[in-house]
Amino acid sequence: MKGTLVLTWFLMVCLSKVTVQSQYYSQSLPYDTKAVKVTHLHFFLHETLGGKNPTAVEVAQANISSLPFGTLYAIDDILKIGPEDKTEVIGNAQGLALMVGGNTTTGVMYVDFGFTTGKFNGSSISLFSRNPITETEREVAVVGGRGKFRMAKGFALLKTYFLNATTVIVDFNVTVIHY
Template sequence: MRGTLTLTWILMVCLSQVAVQSQYYSESLPYDPRPVKVTNLYFFLHETLRGKNPTVVMVAQANNTSNDNYSSVPFGTLYAIDDPLKIGPGDNSEVIGNALGLGILSGKNSTTVVMYLDFGFTAGKFKGSSISIFSRNPLIKMERELSVVGGRGEFRMAEGYARLKNYFFDGTTVIIEYNVTVIHY
């Protein structure tokens, strides 16, 4: 009996130590009363699909064994992207940054790409800042809208949307007009 009580007492002491050591840690940060900012950005994304210096390259393609998929851009194809951002649609327009990311053709019966892009600005007022877009992009639509889901630098904690409009396409070069509304702190 005495051994049982001693064992019970030892277990209770050990269990009380486990409970103390397993408490989670939380820290409240002071409220920052800075007002929310809304910034409108307007630029052009220049994409080169073929040639000596493409800005989009296929990284992986699904292993499709069926003979019914003859598309040149089949479902499951993954692309790496490094496109320049320019202030205008012209080839000689000033470069203000680049869009780095991934796109995967994810619509079985359409040309829809799910894209993650980080738009890093290397010149101008927002040099060193970026916005992140993660959204569905139906490529065949002339105009479409994508989600801004984050940012860094001047665009810390960003959210918003980007309106895209196809400006030019010739089979090798794609130019897309971006009109972006960013809500940030």
């Protein structure tokens, strides 16, 4: 019994002297600046707000007022090369848009723009930004990507091309910085 107590005391003293060397990061290494790419994209987002096949639907609304404030939309919009219905589909934009701002119609959007054809097939860019949708021209942030746009950052200039009660077409000019 005395030997067990001595051994326990000895182990406790030894363990108290051990320093813990855990880190939540590894050594920072510089990127090869020659590997940085800048890609410019131009496409049109086509959104349908009603009818048989809507691409944006309301999934929740705050019950405190009749304003759109607090309304959440799920979107699965179509990306095309041009603004016309018959132009080539190059992908889709899937995500969420939350209406914020009491007196103005501003959305906060998180949307993944996935490309399904061409050079960027299987790649996407992610936008997460405030989007003042009542302004004809606006800028939103590119915060990430996957595939050929891995570790993307940049910005998108948006311009409303067409708008009515059931259809929205937005012109996207995107500058993507990626590796």
